[in-house]
Amino acid sequence: MNFELTKEQEMTRKMVRDFAENVIQPRAIDLDVKAEFPEDIFKEMGKLGLLGIPFPEEYGGVGGDTITYALAVEEIGRVCGGTGLSYAAAVSLGSSPIYYFGTEDQKQEYLVPLAKGEGLASFGLTEPNAGSDAGGTQTRAKLEGDEYVINGEKSWITNAGYARSITVTAVSGKREDGKNIISAFIVPADTPGLTINSNYDKMGVRASNTCEIILEDVRVPKENILGDPEKGFGQFLYTLDGGRISIAALAVGIAQASLDRALAYAKERKQFGKTISNFQAIQFKLADMAMEVELARNMVMKAAWLKDQGKPFTKESAYAKLFASETAFRSANQAIQIHGGYGYMREYEVERYLRDAKLLEIGEGTSEIQRLVIARQLGC
Amino acid sequence: MNIYVLLKRTFDTEEKIAINDGRIDEEGAEFIINPYDEYAVEEAINLRDEHGGEVTVVTIGEEESEKQLRTALAMGADKAVLINTEDDLEDGDQFTTVKILEAFFEGKEADIILAGNVAIDEASGQVGPRLAERLDIPYVTTITSISVDGETVQIERDVEGDVEKVETSLPLLVTCQQGLNEPRYPSLPGIMKAKKKPLEELELDDLDLDEGDVEAKTKTVDIFLPPEKEAGKVLEGEIDDQVKELVSLLRNEAKVL
Numbered sequence: 063m064n065f066e067l068t069k070e071q072e073m074t075r076k077m078v079r080d081f082a083e084n085v086i087q088p089r090a091i092d093l094d095v096k097a098e099f100p101e102d103i104f105k106e107m108g109k110l111g112l113l114g115i116p117f118p119e120e121y122g123g124v125g126g127d128t129i130t131y132a133l134a135v136e137e138i139g140r141v142c143g144g145t146g147l148s149y150a151a152a153v154s155l156g157s158s159p160i161y162y163f164g165t166e167d168q169k170q171e172y173l174v175p176l177a178k179g180e181g182l183a184s185f186g187l188t189e190p191n192a193g194s195d196a197g198g199t200q201t202r203a204k205l206e207g208d209e210y211v212i213n214g215e216k217s218w219i220t221n222a223g224y225a226r227s228i229t230v231t232a233v234s235g236k237r238e239d240g241k242n243i244i245s246a247f248i249v250p251a252d253t254p255g256l257t258i259n260s261n262y263d264k265m266g267v268r269a270s271n272t273c274e275i276i277l278e279d280v281r282v283p284k285e286n287i288l289g290d291p292e293k294g295f296g297q298f299l300y301t302l303d304g305g306r307i308s309i310a311a312l313a314v315g316i317a318q319a320s321l322d323r324a325l326a327y328a329k330e331r332k333q334f335g336k337t338i339s340n341f342q343a344i345q346f347k348l349a350d351m352a353m354e355v356e357l358a359r360n361m362v363m364k365a366a367w368l369k370d371q372g373k374p375f376t377k378e379s380a381y382a383k384l385f386a387s388e389t390a391f392r393s394a395n396q397a398i399q400i401h402g403g404y405g406y407m408r409e410y411e412v413e414r415y416l417r418d419a420k421l422l423e424i425g426e427g428t429s430e431i432q433r434l435v436i437a438r439q440l441g442c
Numbered sequence: 443m444n445i446y447v448l449l450k451r452t453f454d455t456e457e458k459i460a461i462n463d464g465r466i467d468e469e470g471a472e473f474i475i476n477p478y479d480e481y482a483v484e485e486a487i488n489l490r491d492e493h494g495g496e497v498t499v500v501t502i503g504e505e506e507s508e509k510q511l512r513t514a515l516a517m518g519a520d521k522a523v524l525i526n527t528e529d530d531l532e533d534g535d536q537f538t539t540v541k542i543l544e545a546f547f548e549g550k551e552a553d554i555i556l557a558g559n560v561a562i563d564e565a566s567g568q569v570g571p572r573l574a575e576r577l578d579i580p581y582v583t584t585i586t587s588i589s590v591d592g593e594t595v596q597i598e599r600d601v602e603g604d605v606e607k608v609e610t611s612l613p614l615l616v617t618c619q620q621g622l623n624e625p626r627y628p629s630l631p632g633i634m635k636a637k638k639k640p641l642e643e644l645e646l647d648d649l650d651l652d653e654g655d656v657e658a659k660t661k662t663v664d665i666f667l668p669p670e671k672e673a674g675k676v677l678e679g680e681i682d683d684q685v686k687e688l689v690s691l692l693r694n695e696a697k698v699l
Contacts, residue, residue, distance in 0.1 A: 069512055070636075070637060073509070073513055073516055073628060073636075074633055077516075077629075077630075081627050110630060111630025111631050111632075112630060119631075124630040125634055126630060
């Protein structure tokens with residue numbers, strides 16, 4: 063066992079922390095109030111190589127590992143949940159499926175610019191009537207000559223308003239047993255028939271761009287099918303396993319921020335002639351928060367390590383996502399409680415942590431779905 | 443151009459500092475590149491990109507200092523040298539540092555040596571100028587701008603808020619002041635490349651020095667934290683009375699008048 067990070071991992075964490083504190087943190091409240099996607103910050107992140115961490119150099123990436131990527135997500139999430147979510151989604155959902163399942167041509171055309179940070183991509187899976195039950199996908203893709211014609215609707219697609227391509231899932235046929243075959247297609251964002259709206263007014267992660275997508279007779283060349291035409295479903299399950307690690311890392315960032323703020327405040331705030339950090343009622347909260355944050359981070363690191371080793375990580379990434387997102391929610395909630403009335407004010411930021419953390423218990427598989435995934439891994 | 447940067451690993455003074463038995467408690471302290479040395483690294487990289495050549499970053503320290511050197515390599519420096527005194531030296535001062543660097547620079551033919559204006563820990567600001575004296579080359583401190591044309595160097599330096607323009611020539615040593623540039627973040631590709639860049643480790647022996655040669659000329663008698671800031675006082679009453687009270691407090695209590 064070795065719990066030490068490599069020098070490169072530590073340097074990355076330090077660099078991302080400095081960048082996050084200097085560049086993102088000063089704008090976090092404003093981005094939340096205005097629900098504004100910080101496109102300029104993503105350009106800078108791209109230049110620093112952050113969007114290419116887990117991809118090899120030959121595809122424009124930096125050849126880092128999942129651990130390094132998770133550390134980066136945590137540090138960005140620590141200052142701004144919305145920016146952190148868009149970052150995690152860009153890499154884990156936008157770029158990763160093309161890296162995992164794309165042909166060489168697809169990687170050159172679609173992955174390279176993403177990994178270099180010259181653009182973003184989105185992953186369109188969820189639909190108005192297909193959430194956790196992705197098998198209920200209603201979007202249809204029909205082969206006509208050399209083109210697939212896609213019709214349907216997608217909901218809550220992160221970054222789509224700024225994406226250069228969107229990977230959408232669609233029913234492309236039926237298996238012999240009557241079940242739907244689901245395939246994934248790379249759709250360039252400027253394809254005619256594709257409408258991207260960003261009309262959602264969200265509770266949290268407001269700096270993240272979230273879109274509704276309508277596909278009306280969208281035609282893509284046949285070769286835009288991603289990976290195995292018959293195995294789209296398995297592909298996106300694998301993609302989501304990886305995505306869970308990044309959502310868990312983001313949750314650790316929010317939980318850590320909650321602890322940092324609560325601890326600093328408790329050491330300053332005086333009541334009854336003492337700082338409130340002298341009271342056991344507050345100490346117990348802080349002790350629980352610190353313990354849970356560390357446990358959550360350890361689980362994230364283990365899941366990332368398993369993925370890097372090429373070992374199965376489905377169960378561990380579900381553990382990480384479930385525990386870390388619930389930890390983030392509890393920690394943010396306790397941070398508000400410790401701040402008292404001030405915590406309810408936007409200026410103190412902990413109320414935003416709670417709103418941001420809530421999404422992490424829902425997005426990329428609800429907590430209930432994580433428990434289902436774990437139970438299935440147990441053989442239930 | 444043969445460019446050298448003197449770099450110091452120091453604790454982050456923005457973090458809380460604790461003192462134990464007359465020493466700064468390193469347990470739990472965050473260590474960083476001395477911020478003024480970051481300006482030096484950035485300027486060295488810019489000079490190299492403009493004029494060609496190589497940037498070598500030098501530090502005197504311990505095994506742990508490798509992290510700061512790797513960060514400078516990740517920013518874009520080409521080579522790093524760690525003069526590891528961990529096993530040889532208990533304490534040192536500016537004399538020690540200069541003596542070691544003088545030995546290091548023997549026969550190196552440096553065109554320009556960049557250092558920080560001061561280190562934020564002990565803030566002596568001595569190492570740069572004293573090294574230049576020993577190497578018998580010109581030096582300019584607290585620079586905020588530099589341009590090199592052949593052997594001629596145009597420099598602007600910060601003089602207590604004013605600007606002084608200086609013309610000098612290579613070889614040269616400069617110390618860098620805030621305002622010179624905005625140090626870059628080490629990029630991810632930079633971080634990955636840094637692990638393949640050469641990092642040479644030397645000990646006193648390799649520089650033909652022994653402990654006696656570099657023995658400190660000064661002794662640290664005491665280290666203490668500044669007094670804790672006390673709660674402020676809000677004056678009340680008529681303006682005239684407030685002014686009188688303020689003057690009397692400044693004279694009798696604060697003794698600044």
